[in-house]
Amino acid sequence: MQTPLRSFNWPHLLLLLALWPYAALTAATGWSADAVLGAGTLGALLWLMLWERRLPQRQQWQAQPAELARDGAFLGINAVADALAGALLMGLAIYWASFLAEPGWAADLPPLLALPLAIALGELGPFALHRLAHRRPWLWRIHELHHRPAKLNAANSVLAHPINVIWNKLARVLPWLLLGFEPQVLLWAALFIQVQGIAVHANIRGSLGALDLLIGSAELHRWHHSVIEGEAQNYGTAIPLWDQVFGSYIRRPGKEPALLGLYEPSDDPSAIPAA
Template sequence: MQTRLRSFNWPHLLLLLALWPYAALTAAAGWSPDAVLGAGTLGALLWLMLWERRLPQHQPWQALPAELARDGAFLGINAVAEALASALLMGLGIYWARYHATPGWAAELPPLLALPLALALGELGPFALHRLAHSRPWLWRIHSLHHHPAKLNAANSVLAHPLNVIWNKLARVLPWLLLGFEPQVMLWAALFIQVQGAAVHANIRGSLGPLDWLIGSAELHRWHHSALEGEAQNYGTAIPLWDQLFGSYLRRPRAQPKQLGLYARQAEMATNTLVA
């Protein structure tokens, strides 16, 4: 039992447990949603990067100084992309409120029911676009940036094309707005999803055990970045629900892909789109 407990990815588990007091404290302090998300995401990245140094899954996956500089630049670029998407969503929200004054049915749900539903719906759109991006060259040209590294760590979790960031945010938040979820529910769901996005890329030893039937884990997500096409499954990030329902859930406890990066067909698509 002791060995089993030590094999757990405790930094990931503790990070998720810390979200609830963090949400309560920032709500009591009256922080804006942008401040909550920004500080929560940066805090999660720093926490995960600290534990990557102490408990690395693979030492060669540690981020090099040049890679940290690259990923820091993309963090800033994509913060601007997020702000643009938020401005667009705000405009759409104002329009919707003006011409559809009746709140959506989700506004009546209790938080304990609304939050898991918001998580599931918030993952559905990005999941569908993610699968599509792996099969459509015109989308793959944008998404492939995230798959080029042959290593995974918390820092390169933010390595994504700004358009990829924008379409994910729109696909996630629009259903929430249309269905009328309460602002706090949307904030907590968004915080969980963003923190999970960093945690599943983290180069930290251990697993979540049977919990990865319910929530995304680094052990699951590494298969998505496999250089073997048959292993590159698990398109969901925060939760594996849609992979389980649509047949792309791959779980191999205590096993790891031998190599990360682009597999042959992905490399061919990338070459073709670059030539085009």
């Protein structure tokens, strides 16, 4: 396999930078949280799909029409799964509100501290379940759907079992509710995580340079989809923090796995092979 030329993944970086003016615009015009999340996610998906055509990491990873139809169906199915999880969380929030008289602890934090904290906490539960799903056959049966394609692109980032979507949302949002973050902080943490979930799967060449020590990148996440179990690390998507803390962070600038797709997980994965 030929190592691709090293370049900077600026469509990904521009997308993240655009979240700031998008926040200002939607706040000024009074958009609902659902509208901000929905339009932001779809806008990010379309932006990344556009750049996949112009700057593909691998030409053969481009989404074909039948795959786009499949991914579109999963986008719809998983929007329903996400809404079901949201309804369940709303019920829990109302139940808690009946005996939680004081605002939550996190509501007092300044936004510039609350936002990174909400992102880090929002990633911890899904990260732990994701690692477990690669080790427990009964969870792998649900999660493996996401690993079936032998290619990665923005469209197939949504290919996941609805139960997988529900457990991710519950694990992400329950700690947020318990700690009582401001709704605006949660909205931006959720949008960042959602946009990152698409961007790290995008078939766009280049890296984020040293930034991927702080935020997730496609170059990092491709290792997670390797067919070699020891390489299939980097369980986090939005940020690599928990991989760095728990020893599953792989960073090999300019390199990528030879093959993507399914593998047969063992209970005791082998050590991470040398680069």
